Amino acid sequence: MNNENFQTFFDFGFSKIRAGTFNINNTDEAFFADSEFFTDQSNLELKIQKIISSLEKDSKKYINNISLMIDSSKMLSVGISLSKKLDGSKLKKSNIQFLIQEAKQQILKNYVNYNIAHIIINNYKIDGVDYSYMPGEIKCDFISLDIFFICLPTDLVLYFKNIFSKSNILINQIICSSYVKSINYKDNLGLIGYMSFIDVGFEKTSIISYFNNKILSLDFLPIGGNHISKDISKILEIDLEKSEQIKINSDKNYELLNDNNILLDTLEKIIFSRTEEILELCAKSLESKSLIFGEPKMVLMGEGSKILDNQYKDKISFSNDVDFLDETLEDICQSGFKFGMGQNKQEVVMMPKKQTKEGFFERLFHFFT
Numbered sequence: 030m031n032n033e034n035f036q037t038f039f040d041f042g043f044s045k046i047r048a049g050t051f052n053i054n055n056t057d058e059a060f061f062a063d064s065e066f067f068t069d070q071s072n073l074e075l076k077i078q079k080i081i082s083s084l085e086k087d088s089k090k091y092i093n094n095i096s097l098m099i100d101s102s103k104m105l106s107v108g109i110s111l112s113k114k115l116d117g118s119k120l121k122k123s124n125i126q127f128l129i130q131e132a133k134q135q136i137l138k139n140y141v142n143y144n145i146a147h148i149i150i151n152n153y154k155i156d157g158v159d160y161s162y163m164p165g166e167i168k169c170d171f172i173s174l175d176i177f178f179i180c181l182p183t184d185l186v187l188y189f190k191n192i193f194s195k196s197n198i199l200i201n202q203i204i205c206s207s208y209v210k211s212i213n214y215k216d217n218l219g220l221i222g223y224m225s226f227i228d229v230g231f232e233k234t235s236i237i238s239y240f241n242n243k244i245l246s247l248d249f250l251p252i253g254g255n256h257i258s259k260d261i262s263k264i265l266e267i268d269l270e271k272s273e274q275i276k277i278n279s280d281k282n283y284e285l286l287n288d289n290n291i292l293l294d295t296l297e298k299i300i301f302s303r304t305e306e307i308l309e310l311c312a313k314s315l316e317s318k319s320l321i322f323g324e325p326k327m328v329l330m331g332e333g334s335k336i337l338d339n340q341y342k343d344k345i346s347f348s349n350d351v352d353f354l355d356e357t358l359e360d361i362c363q364s365g366f367k368f369g370m371g372q373n374k375q376e377v378v379m380m381p382k383k384q385t386k387e388g389f390f391e392r393l394f395h396f397f398t
Contacts (some may be wrong), residue, residue, distance in 0.1 A: 035090050038365035039080075040098040040206055041189065043231040044255075045069060045332060046076055049362025050084045050092065053370070060087040061358050066273070074195050081196065094199040097189060098206035098365045102233035105143055105180040106247040107136060108151075112173035120155065120167050125174065129377055132176045144178035146205050148377040151175040151243050161242060162374055177244055179205050198384050204368060206361075207235035207331075208247060212373055213364035214328065214354060215239060223322035229331040233253045236311050240322055242375065248314050250307070254332060257303045264299055265291060277298065308351065330354040 034054050040047040044066055044174045052058035055086040064076045083091055109132045113124060129148060136145060152175040153160040155167065181203060190200055211226035216343040221241055228235040238245040254276075275291065286293055308327070315325060329351055371378060 036086065036366065036369060037092050037095045038098060038362050038369065039077075039095050040361050040365065042100075042206075042332060046073075046080060047358050047361050048080045048084060049359070049366065050088045050090065051362075051366045059359070059363075059366075060084050061362060062087075063358050066277075073192055076084060077196050077198070078151075081198070085346075093197065094201050095193070095371075096365060096369055097193070097200050097203045098209060098361075099181070099185070099189065099203060100206045100228070100230060100233065100235055100380065101182060101185055102249045103182045103185070103253050104146075104205065104247070104249060105140060105178075105182075107140070107178045107180065109135060109176050109178070110173055111176070113172055115169050117168055117170055120164070120169055120172060122163075125150075125153075127161060127245065128172075128174050129176065132174075132178075136178050136180065140180060142183050144183050144186045145178055146181045146203055147177075147179040149177040149179075149210060149244055149373075149375050150377065151177050151375065169222065172384065179208060179247060181205070194212065202369075204365065205247075206365075207237055209368040210330065210356075210361060210364040211237040211239070213360075213367055214330070218267045218328075220328075222326065222330065223318070224326040225311070225315060227308070227327060227329045227331075229253055229307065229329065234307055234311065234331075236314055238318060238325065239316060245318055246315075250310055250314070252307060252310070257300055260299050260303050261296065265295075285348050324350070330356055332356075338362075 035050055035051045035052055037048060045064055047063040048061070050060045062080045064080060067076070067122075083094055111132050113127045113128055115124065129150075133145060133148065136143075150163075153163055154173045154175075155164065155169045156171055180332045186203055189203065193200055207226070207228035210228065214226065215224065220239075223240050225236055225238040228237070232253045232255050234250040234253055236246070236248045236250070238247075255273075258269060258276050261267070261276055262269045265272070267275075275286065275296065286296065305390070308329075311327070312319075319325065326342070327350065330353075368376075
């Protein structure tokens with residue numbers, strides 16, 4: 030089996046790891062594995078090795094490099110607009126690349142403790158006319174770009190590189206999990222207009238907003254699914270591990286509630302109260318954009334939201350239209366794979382360094398396939 034025909038994506042959450050190996054020539058050939066829920070970070074190498082072994086066994090492929098999907102409450106998003114005079118000459122890719130490189134250098138200069146994970150071109154303004162994508166043959170006097178950067182803390186990047194190196198695994202690229210998932214789900218659901226994807230993790234919540242295909246913002250809240258478990262533990266006076274178990278299994282195992290003398294109605298009130306708080310905080314972070322675009326369509330996703338689904342919508346007191354997305358292991362990993370295949374035309378794909386001699390810009394970017 031040719032290793033070059035396969036790609037492996039790891040989604041590394043704070044409480045769970047998921048991974049998928051894909052045949053780039055046959056999308057029906059894919060293999061998946063994940064870990065159990067965990068809070069102890071001390072034996073991550075063992076969890077990685079277990080998943081790697083499972084994927085290698087199923088795919089009959091040796092894995093020595095991966096693409097890593099992660100999130101962090103310390104991630105950073107920055108928007109920059111840059112312009113260039115062309116004086117009637119033909120617009121070339123090198124003109125765009127020059128502006129991208131200039132914007133990239135500004136980010137690296139002003140945010141020295143961050144690594145750039147994503148460069149997204151939101152808009153091309155050419156002689157006063159807006160374009161979502163770079164037009165073909167065109168002459169112009171003036172061009173400006175609206176560029177959106179998503180950055181990861183450098184220490185986090187180094188931490189994960191070190192973790193995987195202990196398992197003799199190289200990381201080809203590190204991408205923002207909530208961002209690439211939102212792109213995939215937005216396209217799959219055919220959503221248009223103003224929308225926000227709320228990714229509830231273990232200790233954080235990501236809020237990714239779009240208007241049609243244009244990303245508007247990426248924000249983070251230091252609150253997640255574990256805060257619901259803490260609420261259950263405190264109010265019902267049970268330990269945190271049992272609270273997590275009850276939270277996850279409350280609608281499937283009524284014996285578990287009976288054994289702990291817990292009323293389902295009481296448990297739901299605790300869960301919904303914290304969920305409403307998370308949604309209200311998300312809505313507050315979107316207030317300025319709502320004044321421009323109206324109320325967003327909100328999609329709730331992530332491991333921390335799995336205790337909820339659309340049947341509970343009427344029990345939650347919240348004014349906005351919210352749908353609950355039931356993510357699967359396959360959905361999450363396929364989001365990374367589709368992104369890796371270059372299906373987002375607005376993304377500038379940064380290629381790893383090569384040993385062969387190339388031109389200046391070719392070393393920096395693989396520009397819009």
